[in-house]
Amino acid sequence: MVGETASTRATFPAAARLHRPSEYALALKGRRLARGALFVVTTPRDVAAGSVAPDARLGLIIAKRFAPQSVTRNAIKRVIREAFRNKRHALPPRDLVFRLHSRVAPVSLSLLKKQVRDEVDQLLARAL
Template sequence: MTGEGLHDFARVRRIVKTDEFSSVFRLRPTQKTAHFVLYTRPNSLPHARLGIVAAKRFAPRAVTRNTIKRVTRELFRVTGLPPLDCIVRLARPVNTKSGPATTSALKAELRSELERLFAAQKARATAATP
């Protein structure tokens, strides 16, 4: 994908550097769900940026971690958040190595949690702007 449209995920919309992650992590978590913790910090850019942390100890299979990242990026793209640095961190185990890597039920549950996180951030920003 090229261009800087709302629905892309160009490098400028990603948090990639360790110090950028650290500066957001220093703040308290903004929100928590059953599996995720969301950290946010206002930024001075014209757009929101996203970082995703999916640790192997909470999702031992790469397929599961990649699914989490894919769903998170997709929802981030379509939500249209205000200028924030957002880090979504997987904070609880989602499955085991012996179980199935992903199921439609797991995907639906993770998607609904992430939708709630991003929708709440968008609503909070809308309420803050007069």
């Protein structure tokens, strides 16, 4: 893309995701940054120990008991990843774990995506 450098482009490489269960466990034992109607965002207490990457990293926990249909779970994950990808350059270098904590209401997929995007944008703004 013309005029963009690799560091300012909104990408989502493997280095921007949490992979190991130990990384998730460290973040879940940490402090809660924000809570919304659907999600809780947590981060490790010690930012230096929790995040080995120079940029923010994302972890997702979308339980089947709160979103029984795979279509719903996958849509939620896509929306969260997209919101994170767009704001990743502005976030501090820490691990963020989004955990679905309440049951998803039976609504249309497009309405659900809008609700999730609005809430995720608010939670990411609080994480700054």
